[in-house]
Amino acid sequence: MKLLLLGGTADARKIASVLTAAGIEVIYSIAGLVRKPEMHCAVLSGGFSKRGGLAAYMQTCNIDAILDATHPYAIKMSSQALRVCNELAVKYWRFNRQPWQPREGDQWLSVANWQQLITSCSAYHQPFLTTGQLQQAQLDSIASNSEQVLYRTAAAAQASLAANVKWLKAIGPFDLHSELALLDQYNIDVLICKNAGGIATYAKLVAARHLQIPVIMLARPAPIMQNTADQFSCIETITQAVIDRNESMKSCQ
Missing domain, CATH: 3.40.50.720 (NAD(P)-binding Rossmann-like Domain)
Structure with missing residues (x-):
């Protein structure tokens, strides 16, 4: 499986590390506005506009799936990724970490x-x-x-x-x-x-x-997906879902 991981968060870097160690080919994409992280996988910086758009990039690079681990408020990027995946019949997963909850003493x-x-x-x-x-x-x-x-x-x-x-x-x-x-x-x-x-x-x-x-x-924006089966808030769970799909794809080859 060749996975495009939309990152820019600490969670995304952890996910990339786990999946790369599991033998999955990961391309880690970031906007490149802050810094370029040191990763054990390919890093794509600067977005997709200069590469002909997300759909063109995915087709050119034979992307099998997208894992979207962008910031919970990055709705524009997430919506675009989901739309393109639907158009190309490519698997899309969304990782959204749990929101903070108030505790005693919070105002x-x-x-x-x-x-x-x-x-x-x-x-x-x-x-x-x-x-x-x-x-x-x-x-x-x-x-x-x-x-x-x-x-x-x-x-x-x-x-x-x-x-x-x-x-x-x-x-x-x-x-x-x-x-x-x-x-x-x-x-x-x-x-x-x-x-x-x-x-x-x-x-x-x-x-x-x-x-x-x-x-x-x-408050957080409303979720962009109706299919909750492909939305995760636990790193262990989403990485296992990707690993399982990768094994399934290999067994079908």
Whole structure:
């Protein structure tokens, strides 16, 4: 089996490692905006537009299946991958790690969309934004209602920064001590984030709990798939499903 693994997350790298060790030919695809990881498989950086599009790339490279382990909020890429797989009659799996759940002491407000988020954060003055890259209008709306905004992303900010926006470039994982110090240093009164799940960036939520800082959390988008049999939230389960299919394909040759 030749597997195209849509990655860019820590979970995706773990999945690639397991499948490569199992003898599956993995092509690990990333956008290439942050860094190119060292992998024991082929790494494809920069997307598919310059390669004629996803469908053309899959046909040219004889891709047998896609495993989509992109970020839970990367709906555009996931929707495209699912559509192309359906068109080409190619197997598609989706890995979506479990969302975070509130614990005792958390002060979380879950919002469904950006308009609700902007409205909710207007009551605060010094937000910590950890929502990834923002559109200009989104960042400006938050900055216009704030005394100071701390804005952290893994790659250079694509939007222009207002005078009251302090930008930090940082890549997780983050530890609790550093997150506590950051919230204290900038007098943060609200944390704004997405419900990404995982452990790499969870420390900020623990820090907010310790300091009794409220959290405004953008809820996850609706799942793109109706077939739940091909959706997984456990690395061991999805890697075993791929390995089993690979063995089945070999037995049919």
